Amino acid sequence: MDPSEEFALQRPHLPARVTVYEVGPRDGLQNEEEALSVDVRVEYVDRLTEAGLPAIEVGSFVSPKAIPQLADTGEVFARIHRASGTRYPALVPNLVGLERAMAAGVREIAVFTAASETFNRHNINAGVDESIERFRPVVQRAREEKIRVRGYVSTAFGCPYEGPVSPDAVREVVHKLLDLPVDEISIGDTIGVATPAGVYDVVETLYDSGVTRGVLALHFHDTRGTGLANVYAGLECGITTYDSSAGGLGGCPYAPGAAGNLATEDLIYLLEGLGIETGVSLRKVVDASRFLARAVGRRPPGRYLAAVWGTDDVIGGQQ
Ligand code: HMG
Ligand code: MG
Numbered sequence: 001m002d003p004s005e006e007f008a009l010q011r012p013h014l015p016a017r018v019t020v021y022e023v024g025p026r027d028g029l030q031n032e033e034e035a036l037s038v039d040v041r042v043e044y045v046d047r048l049t050e051a052g053l054p055a056i057e058v059g060s061f062v063s064p065k066a067i068p069q070l071a072d073t074g075e076v077f078a079r080i081h082r083a084s085g086t087r088y089p090a091l092v093p094n095l096v097g098l099e100r101a102m103a104a105g106v107r108e109i110a111v112f113t114a115a116s117e118t119f120n121r122h123n124i125n126a127g128v129d130e131s132i133e134r135f136r137p138v139v140q141r142a143r144e145e146k147i148r149v150r151g152y153v154s155t156a157f158g159c160p161y162e163g164p165v166s167p168d169a170v171r172e173v174v175h176k177l178l179d180l181p182v183d184e185i186s187i188g189d190t191i192g193v194a195t196p197a198g199v200y201d202v203v204e205t206l207y208d209s210g211v212t213r214g215v216l217a218l219h220f221h222d223t224r225g226t227g228l229a230n231v232y233a234g235l236e237c238g239i240t241t242y243d244s245s246a247g248g249l250g251g252c253p254y255a256p257g258a259a260g261n262l263a264t265e266d267l268i269y270l271l272e273g274l275g276i277e278t279g280v281s282l283r284k285v286v287d288a289s290r291f292l293a294r295a296v297g298r299r300p301p302g303r304y305l306a307a308v309w310g311t312d313d314v315i316g317g318q319q
Contacts, residue, residue, distance in 0.1 A: 012236045017277040019054050019241040020267060021186075021217060024292070026057040026070065026091060027261050028249030032296060035069040040295045042079045047291055048246060049083045051284035053264075057110070060091035061100040067253070077104035089150060093124050098138050102145065109142055111135045111182070112152035115169045116159035119190070123154065123254040132176045139180040150184045151177035152219070156202060158193035160255050167205035174206060184215055186243055189230065191258045192223025196233035203237040217241035220262045222248060227262035228270050235274070242267055247289035247300025263302025265289065 025045050029036060036044075041059070048056050058080065059073030073090060082088060089108035092098050101109055113131040114120040120128055135151075142149050155162075156170045174185055187202060199218070206216065218234045218241070220227040231242055248263030268282045286308060293299050299309060 014235045014274060015238060015240045015276060017240065018235075018271055019217075020264060020271075020278050020280055021055040021057070021241055021243045022048055022053045022246060022264055023057045023219070023243050023261055024048065024246040024249060024264065024288075025076075026059050027243075027251070028245040028247070028292075028300075030060065030067050030069050031249065031251035031253060031258075031260075032069055034296075035071070036295055038072050038075045038079065040292075041072075041076045044288060044292055044295070045076065045080045045088075047284070047288035049081060049086050050281075051288060052280045053086060053285075054279065055087040055089060055108075057089050057091070060093075061097035061104075061106075062091060062093050074100055074104040077106060087148070089148070092138060094134055095138055095141070098141055102147075106147070108148040108150070109138075110150040110152055110186075111138060111177075112154065113173060113177070114154035114159070114188075114190075115165045115173050116155040116162045118161035119155045119159045119255065122161070123252065128173055129176075132173075132180070135177075135180060139182065148184075149180075149182045150186060150217075151180070151182035152186045152188055153177070154188040154190045154252075154255075156187045156194075157189045157198050158191055160191050160257055167202045170202050171205050171209050171211075174211060175209065178211070178215070184217055184241070185211075186217040186219045186241075188219040189221055190252055190255045192221035192227070194220065194230050195226050196229050199230050199233035200237065203234070203239065207237075213238045213240070217243060219243035221250065221258050221260065222262045222266075223257070223259040228266060231262065231267060231270065235276070246285050246302075247292060247305050248302035249292070249296075249300045260301050263300070263304060265302050265304035269304050 059070045064071035092109040244264040244267040245261035246264045248260040250261035251258040
């Protein structure tokens with residue numbers, strides 16, 4: 001066969017539309033040395049809303065000793081301008097967190113566990129099964145209140161303490177979360193070690209065990225520069241929700257060596273180039289990142305942001 005024909009036949013069928021789930025105000029800011037003021041956090045979220053993002057994780061209701069940077073999340077929720085087309089989830093680790101979230105008018109929460117025991121103990125002071133039991137009353141109460149629930153599975157591709165993690169370990173915890181039940185599961189590459197082959201392995205294992213693609217989201221940290229390649233692998237698998245952080249800030253204080261999340265600008269640039277709709281204004285995400293850069297006193301690490309940094313242009317993006 002003519003090689004060009006073979007190439008044409010191999011072009012994959014990719015989704016027409018993708019949900020970009022913005023985690024900058026939570027995953028991004030939890031890893032900053034200094035806590036930002038409530039004023040700055042509110043303006044950051046409002047600018048991300050302006051950009052048309054369909055979901056913005058505003059913060060977390062965890063122990064202020066664990067993550068002092070996000071201690072005032074309730075106050076941030078009280079002051080943001082919510083748009084009807086945007087969801088505003090927050091992380092909740094236990095019933096105390098759920099009560100605080102509900103008092104702040106939160107309509108979507110995320111519980112979070114991991115595919116490896118040691119990371120989970122460092123992060124939330126519980127083993128994996130123990131964390132699932134802790135979430136049971138949280139999810140039950142949330143569902144009574146018609147609050148949507150996402151479940152995170154951290155260290156799905158590797159653990160900073162235990163090394164490689166098997167797809168079977170991911171499958172086990174995913175099914176425990178689905179049994180709670182949660183509405184969506186975000187598969188987290190907490191320390192940014194995944195490559196496309198690992199994405200195929202994990203997603204295939206999940207599909208083979210009956211998980212449907214509509215409940216899955218992918219959450220990549222871009223520590224080793226494989227974030228976008230991993231998204232592309234996810235697209236080939238038909239997954240339509242991707243987590244990212246404006247400017248590429250982020251990391252988990254309990255995951256040594258983790259760098260920022262995949263940058264929202266880089267993700268949108270890739271998706272636009274592939275003709276995949278997001279409904280998000282790349283230019284306005286850049287504006288939000290520029291605002292945050294002034295607040296933190298440095299340019300966040302995203303590649304697209306670096307490319308347009310010294311200019312007024314957003315080259316190649318839709319306005
Ligand atoms: P613990 O010490 O086992 O909990 O921590 P505890 O129930 O014994 O409580 C200890 C203290 O915290 C008590 O206060 C509680 O009142 C308080 P004290 O009596 O010492 O003054 N407390 C709370 N305060 C406010 N809100 C609460 C709350 N709960 C307890 N909800 C706990 C267990 C889970 C609370 C703690 O370990 C914790 O908060 N961990 C959160 C860690 C975290 O937020 N990590 C980052 C997010 S996960 C992530 O980034 C990964 C992700 O991005 C995906 C990926 O990349 O893989 C999602
Ligand atoms: Mg993360």
